[in-house]
Amino acid sequence: xxxxxxxxxxxxxxxxxxxxxxxxxxxxxxxxxxxxxxxxxxxxxxxxxxxxxxxxxxxxxxxxxxxxxxxxxxxxxxxxxxxxxxxxxxxxxxxxxxxxxxxxxxxxxxxxxxxxxxxxxxxxxxxxxxxx
Numbered sequence: 001x002x003x004x005x006x007x008x009x010x011x012x013x014x015x016x017x018x019x020x021x022x023x024x025x026x027x028x029x030x031x032x033x034x035x036x037x038x039x040x041x042x043x044x045x046x047x048x049x050x051x052x053x054x055x056x057x058x059x060x061x062x063x064x065x066x067x068x069x070x071x072x073x074x075x076x077x078x079x080x081x082x083x084x085x086x087x088x089x090x091x092x093x094x095x096x097x098x099x100x101x102x103x104x105x106x107x108x109x110x111x112x113x114x115x116x117x118x119x120x121x122x123x124x125x126x127x128x129x130x131x132x
Contacts, residue, residue, distance in 0.1 A: 014108070015117065018117055019043060019044070037086045041074045045071065045074065048067050052064065062110060063110050070107060077096055
């Protein structure tokens with residue numbers, strides 16, 4: 001995979017991290033009609049796995065460990081025994097989600113990526129027909 005092929009995928013990783021860093025209300029609005037917490041975790045999980053598994057992605061040890069740590073945090077929050085964490089109210093008020101937002105912001109800073117993509121009025125939800 002060439003660097004030019006990798007770049008679009010890195011933009012998707014950046015977008016997934018920017019979503020994870022968003023205030024709860026913006027995220028809930030962005031995914032109106034969908035389960036915002038699930039969509040956030042799914043998008044991040046997909047692009048996190050790609051970044052960590054691809055031989056063509058050059059990550060620093062710190063970037064790699066922080067991405068893996070955020071993925072592990074979301075994994076620990078998963079499961080039926082944590083169902084109360086996967087609601088809009090929990091997204092707004094639970095410290096677990098504030099930790100996710102903080103971690104995502106710190107990872108964005110490691111990459112020197114903006115916390116928000118001001119040029120992006122809405123991240124398209126691929127395959128779900130989501131309008132921006």
